[in-house]
Amino acid sequence: MATGSTLRRRLAAVHVHARAARAVNRGNRRLPGRRRQPDAGRVRPVRVLLLSRRQRHGCQVRRRAAVQAVRARLFAARSQVRHRGRSRPLRGEAARVHRRRRAHRRVERRLAHELHRRERKILGSGGASALPRGLGPVAERDGVSAKRFFETTLASERIDELSASGAWPNRLLDERIDRWTAERAGEPVITDRFGTMTWGELGADIxxxxxxxxxxxxxxxxxxxxxxxxxxxxxxxAVACDRIGAVVNPVAPIFRHNELTVMSELGRPMVVVTADSYRGFKLAEMHAELRERCEWVTELVVVPSPETLQSDADGDESWLPEGAITWEDLVEEGRFSSYDRAAVDLCRPGPNDVCEMMFTSGTTGLPKGVMHTHNILSVAVDAFLDTVCEGLDPHPGAGAPQAYVTHMASTLGHQTGYLYGMRLPLYTGGHVVMQDVWDPVEFVGLIGQHRIQLSMGATPFLADVLNVDDLAGYDLSTWQRFLCAGAAIPRPVLERALELLPDCVVMPGWGMTETGLLTVGRPSDPLERRLTDGRAVDDNEVRVIDESGQAVTDAEGDLQCRGSALFAGYMAGREFTEQSWTEGWFDTGDRAVMNSDGYISIAGRTKDLVIRGGENVPVKEVEDVLLRHPGVGVAAIVAKPHERLGEIGCAFVQPVGEAPTLAELTEFLDDQQVTRQFWPEELVIVDEFPMTPSGKIQKYRLRERFDEERRCI
Structure with missing residues (x-):
């Protein structure tokens, strides 16, 4: 016989919890048309004394049976409505509410499971070292678990400081989309080769x-x-990715196998969206080949061009690579999805989450993944509106205070196009007219047709417009701003613009993928200031330092910057990013001169790049390919000034045996799948190179040849 203490240890009370019964009643009250039944679904607590192991086991079995019975009654109560003594299935609004709730709970469970799985993987493998480069564990920020694993340089002090000062607006693009979709549903938002899309159509597609x-x-x-x-x-x-917290990786259409392979290995995209072909090159087939090497790419979505849609009248989709899906397939997946908007909003990111990864060539010529957050991109748009759009009024009846009509011919895969050709008009409720192939004659016609007010591009864009035949015969009265970036505006070009475009203010600007537009002229600036590269935008600073690190004016030095518009870090990780910073200032790699008014003039670059028509050419990569040619012993590419493009690449080659021709070298680069815009356009054969004592080529000595040529002219 058991003692009293043994009996006390064996005593246990098992409750069929009244919370389940209350849940039944709450579910009843939520259903439209349902009267609350005072006694319906009530389960009274049951206390059982367990005096033996067998009795305890039997009670547990009965308890599980009771819980299952309560759950069954709860499911029945939520699935049916009593009406005049009979049970009927949910219909109409009640059924829709029920489906939305189920989808909402399903997405919550999926996302919670995914985050839990990733955290376990990280912790179980010893931390962030098991993840791809540039990724880190989930971080706690403001008490909320971040959704991203990107390793940024965003310290909590910087977030708090810039948010408290108002420099970071803490808003999302998706919130603006919802507003303009509701207020301007019938107004145009995008005009491209496919026609004109309204805000209502854009909202439905997103x-x-x-x-x-x-x-x-x-x-x-x-x-x-x-x-x-x-x-x-x-x-x-891009906006759909913003809405669900995904990270957009814009890529210019000119990039080919070599560049895309490096970008894909760094960025690890899961989904690739591309066109079937562009300007005669089959992009979709290229990505299908790359997919075989990049196992992390699970889906390839292909958008057919207008020409493909016309030729594919029977719909056989012969242009679609094996294993890929069409754009319409993706849209249909969404239209028949079980997710509703409430479920999608569960994925909505925070303003300091990474939302964009843009690759740029750095000092080594290798692509670097530049990361931006929603707040940083918002700052770039606000700075553009406060400077370039100063004094610019929207068209009468536009319905929004900054609903400008914008033109963009620079690719959306470049930071210029992504920020000011896409995000700017979406933020302001405006209308963007896009050209996928630059044509100055078409552009001046579009100005009068769509009443374009502002545009932006490199210096060659402006020079092409000024050379259009019978320019005075076009209606250009609404065109009021052109921001010229990528290279300083030559005085002859600016003077011609003042003469031929009296209604348009041509303004200079300078920026980087890491900063957006950081310095810009002002509409009221005189001619001499417009020949510079502008001054810093609000909440940002630039300075020029000498060899000792001291800030100087009216003297050439290294250009540094800091402020709210600077990027969140490189994909390669925090340690790599911090190499570009010196005591809180970002080293741009450019040489500049700053005057006493804060206006800078870019004098050159310390980094090994050629900027051809506003596009960075990765010099080292092209040089490495040239060295594979059997007739090339040593190769060096430097920038040569060009009247229209600003700069072109000039290859200096020390040959092995018979010297190769430029045509032979470009044909070789084509066979090696190097992007055409990166090919050198001039060739100089040399017997030997000027070298440093450590054996490095002195490229500035090679560039001096071009300076001597210009002096002779």
Missing amino acids: DAVSKGLLEIGVRPGTVVQLQLPNWRHFVVT
Whole structure:
């Protein structure tokens, strides 16, 4: 016989919890048309004394049976409505509410499971070292678990300081989209080769694509690579990614196998969205080949060009690579998705989450993944509005205070196009007219047709417009701003613009992928100031330092900057990013002169780049390919001034045996799948190179030849 203490240890009370019964009653009250039944679904607590192991086991079995019975009654109560003594299935609004709640709970469970799985993987493998380069564990920020694993340089002090000062607005692009979709549903927002799209149509497509991306596995933090021309599909996909917290990786359509392989290995995109072909090159086939090497790419979405749609009248989709899906497939996935908007909003990111990864060539010529957050991109747009759009009024009846009509011919895969050709008009409720192939004659016609007010591009764009025949015969009265960036505006070009475009203010600007537009002229500036590269935008600073690190004016030195517009870090990680910073200042790699008024003039570059028509040429990569040619012993590429493009690449080659010709070298680069815009356009054969004592080529000595040529002219 058991003692009293033994009996006390064996005593246990098992309650069929009244919370389940209360849940039944709460579910009853939520159902439309349902009267609350005072005694319906009530389960009274049961206390059982367990005096033996067998009795305890029997009680547990009965308890599980009772819980299952309560759950069954709860399910029945939520699935049916009593009406005049009979049970009927949910219909109409009640059924829709029920389906939305179920989808909402399903997405919550999926996202919670995914985050839990990733955290366990990180912790179980010893931390962030097990992740791809540039990734780190989930970080706690303001008490909320971040959705991303990107390793940024965003310290909590910087976030708090810039948010408290108002420099960071803490807003999302998606919130603006919702507003303009409701207020301006019938107004135009995008004009491209496919026609004109209204705000209402844009909102519907974004809604469908965001759900479609969720259906194919995209989650917060997933990288989605976009290599598309300036088509509406780029805008829709980018905003859909913003809505669900994915990271957009814009890529210019000119990039080919070599560049894309490096970018893909760094960024690890899960989904790639591209065109079937662009300017005669089959982008979709290229990505299908790359997909075989990049196992992390699980989905390839292909957008057919207008020419493909016309030729594919029977719909056989012969242009679609094996294993890829069409744009319409993605949209249909979203339209028939079980996710509703409430479920999609569960994925909405925070303003300091990484939302964009843009690759740029750095001092080594290798691509670097530049990361930006929603706040940083918002700052770039606000700075543009406060400077370039100063004194610019929207068209009468526009319905929004800054609903400007913008033109963009620079690719959306470049930071210029992505920020000021896409995000700017979406923020302001405006209308963007996009060209996927630059044509100055077409552009001046579009100005009068769509009443374009502002545009932006490199110096060659402006020079081409000024050379259009019978320019005075076009209606250019609404065109009031042109921001000229990528290279300083030559005085002859600016003087011609003042003469031929009296209604348009041509303004200079300078920036980087890491900073957006950081210095810019002002509409009221005189001619001499417009020949500079402008002064810093609000909440940002630039300075020029000498060899000792001291700030100087009216003397050439290294250009540094800091402020709210600077990027969140490189994909290669925090340690790599911090190499570009000196005591809180970012080293741009450019040489400049600053006057006493704060206006800078870019004098050159310390980094080994050629900027051809505003596009960075990765010099080292091209040089490495040239060295594979059997007739090339040593090769060096330097920038040569060019009247229209600003700069072109000139290859200096020390041959082995018979010297190769420029045509032979470019044919070789073509065979090696090097982007055409990166090819050198001039060739100089040398017997030997000027070298440093450590054996490095003195490229500044090679560039001096061009300076001597200009002096002779």
